[in-house]
Amino acid sequence: MAFDKYTYRRYNKSMKTEKKDILNRLKRAEGQLRGIQKMIDDDQECIDIVMQLTAVRSSINRTMGLVISQKIRQVMETPLEDQQEQEEKIQEALNLIIKK
Numbered sequence: 001m002a003f004d005k006y007t008y009r010r011y012n013k014s015m016k017t018e019k020k021d022i023l024n025r026l027k028r029a030e031g032q033l034r035g036i037q038k039m040i041d042d043d044q045e046c047i048d049i050v051m052q053l054t055a056v057r058s059s060i061n062r063t064m065g066l067v068i069s070q071k072i073r074q075v076m077e078t079p080l081e082d083q084q085e086q087e088e089k090i091q092e093a094l095n096l097i098i099k100k
Helices: 005-041 046-077 083-099
Strands: none
Touching: 005 046, 046 083
16 A cells, blocks of 8 residues: 555654553553552552552553554555465454453
C-alpha cells in the first residue's frame, strides 16, 4: 500500500502520538511501583499494597493491549506482498493476545 505524503504524515503523527501515550502509561506504572515499594518500607497494610499492585497490573495489561493493537493496525495498514508472511505477522500479534 503506497501512502501519499499527506497520508504518510498523518500516519506518522498518529504513530508518534501512540508511542508517547504508551511511554506515559509506562512511566505512570513505574511511579506506582515506586509508591508500592515505599508502602512496603513503611509497613502499610497488606490489602492496600495488593490493591495498588492490582492497579499496576491492570495498567500494564491495558498498555499491552495498546502495543498489540498498534502492531495489528500496522500490519493491516501496510500489508506485505507475501501473503504467507502477512498471515504469520497477524498470527504473531494474535498469539500475544492469547498469551495474556
